Amino acid sequence: MIATTSRDASQREIVPATRSRARVSSIGARAFLLEAPGDFDLIAQRRIWALSQTVNGWADLAENIPGMTNLLLIFKETPEDPDAVVARLLEAWENARSIDLKGKTIEIPVYYGGEYATDLPALCDRSRLSDHEVVRIHHEATYRVFALGSAPGFGYLHGLDPRIYMPRKPVPSLKMPKGCVTIGGMQTGVAMLTGPNGWNSIGFAALEMFDPTSPSPAMMAPGDTVRFLPARIEL
Amino acid sequence: MIEIVETGPFNTVQDLGRPGYRDIGVSASGAMDPLAVRIGNILVGNDENAAAIEVQTFPLSLRFERRIVFAVTGADGNPHLDGTELISWCAYIAEPGQVLELKQPPRLARSYISVGGGLDIPVVMGSRSTSLRGSFGGNSGRSLAKGDRIAIGEDAEIVMLPAPGLAVVAPAVALRKVFPAPVDGALPIRALPAGEHDLFAGDGEAFWRQTWRISSRSDRTGYRLSGEPIKPTASVEMRSHGVVPGVIQVPPGGEPIVQMSDANTAGGYPKIAGVIECDLWRLGQARIGARLRFVRSTHSEARAVEQAVARYVDDVRQTSRMVKRALKAMK
Numbered sequence: 001m002i003a004t005t006s007r008d009a010s011q012r013e014i015v016p017a018t019r020s021r022a023r024v025s026s027i028g029a030r031a032f033l034l035e036a037p038g039d040f041d042l043i044a045q046r047r048i049w050a051l052s053q054t055v056n057g058w059a060d061l062a063e064n065i066p067g068m069t070n071l072l073l074i075f076k077e078t079p080e081d082p083d084a085v086v087a088r089l090l091e092a093w094e095n096a097r098s099i100d101l102k103g104k105t106i107e108i109p110v111y112y113g114g115e116y117a118t119d120l121p122a123l124c125d126r127s128r129l130s131d132h133e134v135v136r137i138h139h140e141a142t143y144r145v146f147a148l149g150s151a152p153g154f155g156y157l158h159g160l161d162p163r164i165y166m167p168r169k170p171v172p173s174l175k176m177p178k179g180c181v182t183i184g185g186m187q188t189g190v191a192m193l194t195g196p197n198g199w200n201s202i203g204f205a206a207l208e209m210f211d212p213t214s215p216s217p218a219m220m221a222p223g224d225t226v227r228f229l230p231a232r233i234e235l
Numbered sequence: 236m237i238e239i240v241e242t243g244p245f246n247t248v249q250d251l252g253r254p255g256y257r258d259i260g261v262s263a264s265g266a267m268d269p270l271a272v273r274i275g276n277i278l279v280g281n282d283e284n285a286a287a288i289e290v291q292t293f294p295l296s297l298r299f300e301r302r303i304v305f306a307v308t309g310a311d312g313n314p315h316l317d318g319t320e321l322i323s324w325c326a327y328i329a330e331p332g333q334v335l336e337l338k339q340p341p342r343l344a345r346s347y348i349s350v351g352g353g354l355d356i357p358v359v360m361g362s363r364s365t366s367l368r369g370s371f372g373g374n375s376g377r378s379l380a381k382g383d384r385i386a387i388g389e390d391a392e393i394v395m396l397p398a399p400g401l402a403v404v405a406p407a408v409a410l411r412k413v414f415p416a417p418v419d420g421a422l423p424i425r426a427l428p429a430g431e432h433d434l435f436a437g438d439g440e441a442f443w444r445q446t447w448r449i450s451s452r453s454d455r456t457g458y459r460l461s462g463e464p465i466k467p468t469a470s471v472e473m474r475s476h477g478v479v480p481g482v483i484q485v486p487p488g489g490e491p492i493v494q495m496s497d498a499n500t501a502g503g504y505p506k507i508a509g510v511i512e513c514d515l516w517r518l519g520q521a522r523i524g525a526r527l528r529f530v531r532s533t534h535s536e537a538r539a540v541e542q543a544v545a546r547y548v549d550d551v552r553q554t555s556r557m558v559k560r561a562l563k564a565m566k
Contacts, residue, residue: 025430028481028509029537033430040474065258065477067501072257072477078512078541082534148259149477149501152369156475170487187475192260193368210260212359212371218259 022093024086029078030062034089035070040186042158044069045146046098049222053099054092066147066222068156068187101223103145108190109231110139110181112203118173119200123166123183131235137161138181138202143188143226148218151192153210155220160188172198179204181228236300237350239383240334243292245454248354248373248385249347249496250286253362257477257500264364264372267291267345267455267496267519270406270544271309275349277552278306278326278401280390280559285353286363288379290346291455295379296336297348299329304351304393308405310520312340325402328393343520352388367455368497395562403551406516406544413543414517418528421446422521425514425532425540426483431467431505435485438465442507446526447491453523456497460527464489467505478502481510483529493518511537513544 023035034051036044045068052066055073063074079085112135113120124131143159150156166183173196176182180191182199190205191197205228209219220226251272252265266272266289273283288295290310299305306326307314314321315336321327323346329335337346356363356373365373374383407414415423432439447460466489477500478484483491484504493510494502495518510518511532521527 023430025506026427026509027429027479027506028427029511029532029534031477031479031509033476035430035474035476063255063257065500067476068474070474070476072479074254074257074479078534078538080535080538147475147501149257149475150260150499152259152261152366154260195368210369212261212366212369217256217261217360 022090024089026082027072031072031074032085032089033070033072034093036093040069042144043098045144045158046100047093047096049101050096050099051093054096055089065149067149068146101221103221103223103225105225105227106220107227107229108205108207110203110205110228111232111234112139112181112230114204114232114234116177116180116204117202119166119169120202123164123200123202126166127164129163132233134164134202135230135233135235137164138183138188139228139230145220145222145224145226147222148220152212153218153220154192155189155224155226157188157226160186162186166200168198169200172196173201176201177204179206181205236384236386238298238300239379239381239385240296240298242295242379242381244378245292246288246290246295246379247365247367248286248356248379249289249364250362251284252496253360253364253366253372256360260500261360262366262368262497262500263480264362264366265496266347268309268347268516270516270548271345271347272349273548274324274403274406274551275306275308275347276353277548277555278308278324278403279304279349279351281349281351281353285349285388286356286373287350287354288348290337290348291344293337293339296334298334299331301331301387302393303329303387304390304396305329305335306349307335307337308347308349310340310343310346312338312343312346314346321400322402324405325400326396327400328396342522344522345520350387351390351393355386355388366497395559397558397562401555401558403555406547409547410543413540414514420526422517422525422527423530424510424518424527425536426481426508426510426529427532427534427537429482429506429509431471432507434467434469434471434505435465435507436468438467439507441465442491443529443531446528449521449523449525449527450490451523454497455495456499457495458493458518460491460493462490465491465507471505473503473505475501475503478506479509481512481515482506483508483510495519511540513537513540
C-alpha cells in the first residue's frame with residue numbers, strides 16, 4: 001500500500017497515492033517514516049540516500065535510518081507542529097536528487113548447498129530450476145547494499161534475479177545459524193545472529209561482518225557492492 | 236566491587252541506551268524504565284546515564300565489598316539490607332560486606348540498583364547497556380550470574396546523606412496527574428495511530444476499544460498482547476523499514492506486538508499505532524498477565540507529558556543537590 005500525505009491536510013489523514021508523491025506516517029510522537037512511491041529499485045533508493053544526507057544537517061534530528069526505499073527520522077523531541085515536519089520532509093524529498101554512494105566491493109565466500117541449505121529444495125520446487133541453476137543465478141549476480149537493519153551489521157541486498165525470488169516462510173526457522181546465506185522475497189543477505197529467521201537458506205558464509213569493538217563495527221554500508229564467491233558447492 | 240550472591244536468569248546491566256546505531260542494525264537497548272534509572276542516579280550523585288542493574292527476575296541479592304552509596308528505584312516492594320527493610324526511591328550508605336536483597340515486588344515488574352560512581356564497565360558503542368541479542372556490552376554481553384563481580388566507578392564525593400537516607404517522591408505519585416491510573420484494572424497507555432492504521436478499518440476501532448493482556452511470550456524485545464485478534468482488510472507486503480520502541484505491529488495472527496527496549500531496528504509487519512515515548516516506562520513496569528488499554532493521543536499531549544516529566548526530574552536534581560550542599564555546610 002502506498003499513499004501520500006497531502007501537505008495541507010492533517011498529518012493523520014492519509015489519502016490515496018499518486019505515483020509521484022511520497023507518503024509520510026508517524027510511529028509514536030518523535031519518529032516519522034517517509035516511504036518513496038513507485039518501484040522497488042535502485043532509482044528510488046538513490047533518492048532515499050540523498051534525502052538521508054540532506055536531513056543529516058537538520059539540528060532537531062536525532063537519527064535517520066534508511067530502509068528499503070524508505071527513511072525513518074527520529075527527532076530529538078516531539079515536534080510542536082507535526083504537520084510542519086511532514087511538509088518539511090516532503091519538500092526535502094521533492095528536492096532530493098539521485099546520488100550514487102561510492103561504496104566498496106565486498107566479496108563473500110559461500111558454501112552453497114550442504115547442511116545449511118535447508119530451503120534450497122523448496123526454492124527449486126517453486127522456481128522449477130535445478131539446484132545448480134539456483135546457485136549459479138545467485139552467485140553470478142552483483143548486489144548493492146540498500147540499507148542495514150534488523151540485526152547488527154545485517155545488510156539488505158538488492159539485485160536478486162527474479163527467477164529465484166522466494167517469499168518469507170510463514171513459520172520462521174526457530175534457530176537459523178549465523179552465517180546462513182538467505183533469500184527473503186526479492187532480497188538476499190547473510191544472517192548475522194543465530195535465531196528465529198523467516199528467510200530461506202541456500203548456503204553458508206563464515207566471514208565475520210560485525211565487530212562491536214571496531215570504530216566502524218559493520219563491514220557493510222549502504223551503497224556497497226557485494227559479490228558472492230562460491231567457495232564450495234555441495235549438491 | 237559488588238558480588239552477585241543470588242540472581243534470576245534475565246537481570247542485566249543497563250544505562251539509558253545506545254541510540255545512534257539503528258542505521259547499522261544495532262538496537263538501542265537501555266533500561267525498560269529509564270525514568271527510574273535517571274532518578275536512582277541523581278539520588279546517588281551520578282550522571283543520569285550511569286550504568287545500573289536492571290532486576291526483572293527476583294530474588295536478587297548482592298554483597299557490597301566497600302563503603303558505598305546506593306539506591307533502589309523502579310518497582311514497588313522494598314529492598315532489604317542485611318535483613319533490615321529499607322524503602323525504595325531512597326539513597327543509603329552500605330558498609331563493606333553488607334548484603335542487599337530484592338524480593339519479588341507486589342505489582343510492578345522491574346527494579347533498578349544504582350551505586351555511587353556507577354558500574355565501571357567498558358563502554359561499547361557509546362553505552363554500557365547489555366545487548367543480549369548481539370552478545371556485547373554490559374556484563375560481557377550476558378545476564379548476571381551468581382558469583383559475578385562487578386567493578387564500581389570512582390565516587391568523586393561520597394554523597395552527603397542524612398542518617399535515615401535521602402528519598403524522593405516516586406514518579407507514579409509525583410506525576411499522578413500526568414499518568415492516569417488504571418481503569419477497571421486496565422493500564423491506560425497513550426499511542427498515536429501509525430502508518431497502516433486505516434488498513435484495519437473496523438478492527439482498528441476494536442484495537443482502541445478492547446482490553447489487551449500482556450502474554451507470557453513477552454520480554455525486553457517486545458510485549459505480545461492477547462485479545463480479540465484484529466485483521467487488516469488487505470494483506471500488504473511492506474518493504475523493510477526502521478522502527479522504534481513503542482511501535483505496535485500486527486503480525487498475521489492478529490495479536491499485536493509492542494516493541495520495547497531491545498526493539499528490532501527494522502520491521503515489515505503492518506503498524507497500527509505507536510506508544511508515546513513518555514508512557515513506555517509504564518509499559519516497562521507492567522507485568523506478564525497485566526491488562527492495558529490503548530488511548531488515542533496527540534503530539535501536543537505527548538509534548539505536555541514530556542515537559543512535565545522533565546520538570547519533575549529537574550526538581551529532583553535541584554533539590555537533592557541543595558540538600559547535599561546544606562548537609563556539607565553543616566559538617
